[in-house]
Amino acid sequence: MSLPGIPVAIRRRYGPVARIVTIACGVIIAASAYLPWAYGSDALDNVTYVGGPSFIQFIALGMGLVLPALVVCSIRWPAGFGRTRVGWIRGARALATGLLIIFVVIAGAISVQLGGTININYGAWVGLAAALIGFVATRFLVQEGAPTVNRLKTPGWLSILAIAVVMLVMLFVAYYALDQSNPGTFVTFIVYTGVGVAVLLRTGALGWLTAATGAHRRVMLLAAFLVAFLFPFTQGGSDANMSIAAQVLVFAATAMGLNIVVGLAGLLDLGYIAFLGSGAFVAAMLSGTAMATFDVHPPFIVTMLLSGCVAATLGLVIGSPTLRVSGDYLAIITLAFGEIFRLSMNNLDGSDGPDLTHGSRGISDTGDLNLFGFDFGATHTIAGIEIGRFANYYFILLIWLAIVILIFSRLNNSRIGRGWVAIREDEKAAEAMGVNVFGLKLLAFASGAFLAGVAGSIKAHVDISVTPDSYVFLQSSFLLAAVVLGGMGTVLGVLIGATLLQLMPEKLRFVNEYRLMFFGLLLVVMMRFRPEGIIASERRQLEFHDEDEELAERLDDNLGPSTGAVAVEGASR
Amino acid sequence: MIVLQAMVDGLSLGALYALIAVGYTVVYGIIQLINFAHGEVFMVGAFGSMTVWLLVPGQQLGLWMLPIMLIGGMVASVAIALLMERVAYRPLRNSPRLAPLITAIGVSVFLQEFVRLFYGRIPGFPDAKANVTFPTIEGVTGTAIKLGGLDIDRPTIFTLAALIVCTVFLYLFVNKSRIGRAMQATSQDPDTARLMGINVDRIIMIAFAVGAVLAAIAGTAQGMMNTNINFKMGFIAGLKAFSAAVLGGIGNIWGALVGGLVIGVLESLATQVMPHGSAWKDVWAFVVLILILVFRPQGLLGARVVDRA
Numbered sequence: 085m086s087l088p089g090i091p092v093a094i095r096r097r098y099g100p101v102a103r104i105v106t107i108a109c110g111v112i113i114a115a116s117a118y119l120p121w122a123y124g125s126d127a128l129d130n131v132t133y134v135g136g137p138s139f140i141q142f143i144a145l146g147m148g149l150v151l152p153a154l155v156v157c158s159i160r161w162p163a164g165f166g167r168t169r170v171g172w173i174r175g176a177r178a179l180a181t182g183l184l185i186i187f188v189v190i191a192g193a194i195s196v197q198l199g200g201t202i203n204i205n206y207g208a209w210v211g212l213a214a215a216l217i218g219f220v221a222t223r224f225l226v227q228e229g230a231p232t233v234n235r236l237k238t239p240g241w242l243s244i245l246a247i248a249v250v251m252l253v254m255l256f257v258a259y260y261a262l263d264q265s266n267p268g269t270f271v272t273f274i275v276y277t278g279v280g281v282a283v284l285l286r287t288g289a290l291g292w293l294t295a296a297t298g299a300h301r302r303v304m305l306l307a308a309f310l311v312a313f314l315f316p317f318t319q320g321g322s323d324a325n326m327s328i329a330a331q332v333l334v335f336a337a338t339a340m341g342l343n344i345v346v347g348l349a350g351l352l353d354l355g356y357i358a359f360l361g362s363g364a365f366v367a368a369m370l371s372g373t374a375m376a377t378f379d380v381h382p383p384f385i386v387t388m389l390l391s392g393c394v395a396a397t398l399g400l401v402i403g404s405p406t407l408r409v410s411g412d413y414l415a416i417i418t419l420a421f422g423e424i425f426r427l428s429m430n431n432l433d434g435s436d437g438p439d440l441t442h443g444s445r446g447i448s449d450t451g452d453l454n455l456f457g458f459d460f461g462a463t464h465t466i467a468g469i470e471i472g473r474f475a476n477y478y479f480i481l482l483i484w485l486a487i488v489i490l491i492f493s494r495l496n497n498s499r500i501g502r503g504w505v506a507i508r509e510d511e512k513a514a515e516a517m518g519v520n521v522f523g524l525k526l527l528a529f530a531s532g533a534f535l536a537g538v539a540g541s542i543k544a545h546v547d548i549s550v551t552p553d554s555y556v557f558l559q560s561s562f563l564l565a566a567v568v569l570g571g572m573g574t575v576l577g578v579l580i581g582a583t584l585l586q587l588m589p590e591k592l593r594f595v596n597e598y599r600l601m602f603f604g605l606l607l608v609v610m611m612r613f614r615p616e617g618i619i620a621s622e623r624r625q626l627e628f629h630d631e632d633e634e635l636a637e638r639l640d641d642n643l644g645p646s647t648g649a650v651a652v653e654g655a656s657r
Numbered sequence: 658m659i660v661l662q663a664m665v666d667g668l669s670l671g672a673l674y675a676l677i678a679v680g681y682t683v684v685y686g687i688i689q690l691i692n693f694a695h696g697e698v699f700m701v702g703a704f705g706s707m708t709v710w711l712l713v714p715g716q717q718l719g720l721w722m723l724p725i726m727l728i729g730g731m732v733a734s735v736a737i738a739l740l741m742e743r744v745a746y747r748p749l750r751n752s753p754r755l756a757p758l759i760t761a762i763g764v765s766v767f768l769q770e771f772v773r774l775f776y777g778r779i780p781g782f783p784d785a786k787a788n789v790t791f792p793t794i795e796g797v798t799g800t801a802i803k804l805g806g807l808d809i810d811r812p813t814i815f816t817l818a819a820l821i822v823c824t825v826f827l828y829l830f831v832n833k834s835r836i837g838r839a840m841q842a843t844s845q846d847p848d849t850a851r852l853m854g855i856n857v858d859r860i861i862m863i864a865f866a867v868g869a870v871l872a873a874i875a876g877t878a879q880g881m882m883n884t885n886i887n888f889k890m891g892f893i894a895g896l897k898a899f900s901a902a903v904l905g906g907i908g909n910i911w912g913a914l915v916g917g918l919v920i921g922v923l924e925s926l927a928t929q930v931m932p933h934g935s936a937w938k939d940v941w942a943f944v945v946l947i948l949i950l951v952f953r954p955q956g957l958l959g960a961r962v963v964d965r966a
Binding site for chain 1: 748765766892903933939940950951
C-alpha cells in the first residue's frame with residue numbers, strides 16, 4: 085500500500101488512459117475465466133475447460149467485472165452520493181493489487197500441483213498479464229479522500245438485512261472452505277476472501293457495515309450464533325469437518341480465556357495451555373472409565389465445574405507472583421509453570437510419583453458424554469440430516485463458547501474490565517486511582533483459567549484420550565499467537581485468529597512439514613508490520629466514547645490503513 | 658562421595674549454563690531485552706561445529722579438530738545472532754515490551770524448524786529430525802579420568818577449561834578494551850553514551866556477538882557431553898541458562914557465571930539426592946527460577962533493581 089507513489093501531475097495527465105486500460109483489463113480477466121487455465125484436471129477445481137468456468141474461475145469472473153464497475157462509478161459519481169464519499173478508486177486499486185496476487189497464487193498452485201509452470205495454460209497467462217497491466221494502470225489513478233460511507237444514516241431494516249447477508253456469506257465461506265480437499269483451491273479461496281474484504285474496506289463499505297451492524301449488536305450476535313448453529317446441517321452427515329470444527333471451538337474458547345489475561349489485563353502468559361490441560365486431566369480422572377485414576381464418577385456438570393475450579397486454583401497460584409513481578413519476568417514465570425505442569429503430568433505415573441495420569445501414556449478411553457439422556461457418542465437424525473459424534477460435541481462447545489464470549493464482553497464492559505485496561509495501560513496510575521491492582525490481576529488469571537479449564541473438560545471427551553504431549557509450550561505459543569494475530573482484547577479478532585491458526589494446518593496438509601516454520605516467520609512478520617493484529621482493538625474506544633466527536637474523528641482517521649503505526653502506539657502500550 | 662561426585666558433574670553442567678547465560682545477561686544489560694531465542698543460538702552453534710567436522714574430509718577425530726570446530730560453531734552462531742538482531746529486534750526497539758518477546762518466540766520456532774527440516778537436505782549430512790551423533794574428538798571425550806574415587810568426565814574438563822579461558826578473555830574484553838568500556842557506558846546510560854560518540858547500534862551488535870561466541874562453545878561442549886545434538890536442545894538449556902542469569906542478577910556478567918555454576922550444581926545434587934531426582938530435576942530447576950524471580954529478582958550479585966512495569 086505504501087509503495088512510492090507516482091507524482092500527481094503525471095497521474096492527472098495519464099489518468100484517463102489509465103482508466104480505459106483498467107476497464108479493459110477487468111473485462112479481459114473476466115473473459116479469461118472462459119479460457120482453460122491448466123493442462124491437467126488435478127490443479128484447483130479443474131480449470132481445464134473452454135467456455136465452462138469452474139467455481140474458482142467464476143469468482144475471478146465476478147472480481148474482474150467489479151474492477152470496471154468501480155472505475156465507471158468513479159467517473160459517474162466522482163464525489164460519491166451527496167455528502168457521502170465512496171472510495172471507488174481506493175477499492176479499484178486494492179482490487180487490482182488483489183487480482184495480481186490471486187493470479188500469482190493460481191499460477192503457483194497450478195505449477196506446484198501439476199509439476200512445473202509448463203502446465204499453466206494460456207487462460208491463466210492472459211489473466212496474469214491483464215492483472216499485471218491492471219495493477220500498473222491503477223497506480224496512475226488519483227484516489228479520493230478517505231471514504232465517509234460509515235456516517236450514512238441507515239434504516240433499521242436495511243441494517244438487519246445487511247447482517248443477514250453477511251451471515252449467509254460467512255456460512256457459505258466456512259462451508260466452502262471446509263469442503264475443499266484440494267489445498268490449491270483452499271488457498272485460492274482464502275486469498276479471494278481476503279481480497280474481497282480488502283476491497284470492502286478500501287471502498288468504505290466495511291466501515292458502513294461495521295457502523296450498521298454495531299447499532300444492532302444483539303441481532304448481530306444472535307445471527308452469528310444461529311449461523312454457527314446451522315453449520316453442522318450443511319455437512320450432510322459427514323463428521324470429518326465437524327471434528328476440525330470442534331477443535332477450532334475448543335481452541336477459540338481457550339484463546340478467549342487467554343484474551344482476558346493478555347488482551348485486557350496485559351499480563352503475558354506463556355504457559356496458558358496448562359489450564360486447558362488441568363481441566364482435561366481432571367475430567368479424565370473422574371470420567372469413571374477403566375483408565376480413570378479416581379473411583380468417583382460425578383455427573384458431568386459437576387466434573388465440568390470442578391475442572392474449572394482446579395484450573396482457577398492453578399491460575400491463582402500462577403497469578404500470585406504478580407504481586408511482586410511484572411513484565412518479562414512474569415512471562416518467564418508463567419512459562420516455567422507451564423513446563424512444571426507438563427513435567428509433573430509426565431511424572432505422576434506411579435513410578436516417580438503417585439499414579440494420577442499414567443505418565444506419558446495418559447488417560448485414554450474417557451468415554452462419551454451423556455447429558456440429560458442425550459448420548460454424545462451416537463449419531464442422531466434431526467430434520468432428516470444426520471448429526472454425528474463430533475457434531476454433538478460441536479453443539480455443546482458452541483454453547484460454551486457463547487457463554488465465554490458473554491462472560492468476556494460483560495466483564496470487559498464492567499468496572500472490572502475497565503480496571504484491567506487501566507492496569508494494562510499504566511499500573512502505577514491505576515493504583516493511584518484506587519484500582520485494586522493485585523486483586524484484579526489475580527481475578528484475571530483465575531477467570532481466564534476457569535474458562536480454559538471447563539473447555540478442557542469437554543476436550544477430554546472430544547479427544548477420547550488425554551496425554552501430556554498435547555499440552556506443551558508450543559500449544560501455549562499457538563494460543564498466544566491466536567490472540568496477538570487476531571487482535572488483543574477483541575472478540576472478533578481472537579475468533580478469527582483462533583480459526584485461522586487451527587484451520588490452516590488441517591487444510592494445508594501438504595505444507596504440514598513446514599507449517600511450524602511458517603508460523604514462526606508469521607509471528608516475526610506480524611510483529612514487524614501489524615502488531616495490533618487483524619482487528620485493532622482501538623476500534624472499541626469508539627463504543628465507549630460515541631458522543632465524543634473529536635475522538636471519533638481522530639480514530640476514524642487512524643483506522644485508515646496507512647496510519648497503522650499510530651494505532652499501535654496507542655493500542656498496545 | 659555421591660554428593661562430591663554430584664558436585665563435579667554439576668560443575669560441568671553449570672559451566673555450560675554459565676556460558677549460555679552470559680549471552681542473556683550481556684544483551685539484557687544493554688537494551689533490557691530478554692533474547693528469548695538465545696537458546697537457539699546455542700543450538701545453531703552446536704550444529705555449526707558439527708557442520709565443520711562433516712566438511713573436513715576423512716572424519717578426523719584428532720584433538721586439532723576441536724579449535725576448527727569451535728570456530729565453525731562461532732561463525733554460525735554469531736551470524737545467526739546478528740541476523741536475528743537486525744531482522745527481528747532492531748525494528749522493534751521502541752515498541753511495547755510484549756512485541757520483542759513474541760518475535761523472539763517466532764524466531765525460536767523458526768530456527769528450530771529450519772534446522773530440523775533443512776540440515777539433512779545437504780548432501781552427506783545426517784538427518785536432523787532425530788538426534789545427530791556428535792563426533793567423539795580424542796582427548797576431550799572417552800573414558801572418564803579417575804581421581805581419588807571420583808569419575809571426572811573428559812568433556813567436563815574441556816567445559817571447565819573453556820569457562821575459565823572465556824572468563825579471563827571476557828574480563829579483559831569488558832574492562833580493558835575500548836569496546837568493552839563502551840559497552841559498560843551504553844549499559845549505564847545509552848543516551849549519554851551516544852552523546853559521547855559511542856555507536857550504540859554497533860555496541861548492541863557486539864553484545865549479541867559476544868553472547869553467540871560463548872553459546873557456540875557451550876553448544877560444542879554439550880555435543881561432546883551428551884554425544885549427540887538435536888534441534889530441540891536449545892529450549893530447556895536456554896531456559897535454565899536464563900534462570901542462571903537471573904539468579905546471578907541479570908545484566909551482571911559475573912553474576913551469570915556464578916549463577917550458572919550454582920544452578921548446575923543444584924540440578925546435579927537434586928538428581929542425586931532427591932527421591933526420583935532424575936525425573937523431577939527440571940521441575941526443581943523451574944521452582945528455583947520462580948522463587949528467585951519472586952523473592953530476589955535482583956539476583957545473588959544484585960546488578961540492578963528490577964522495576965519492570
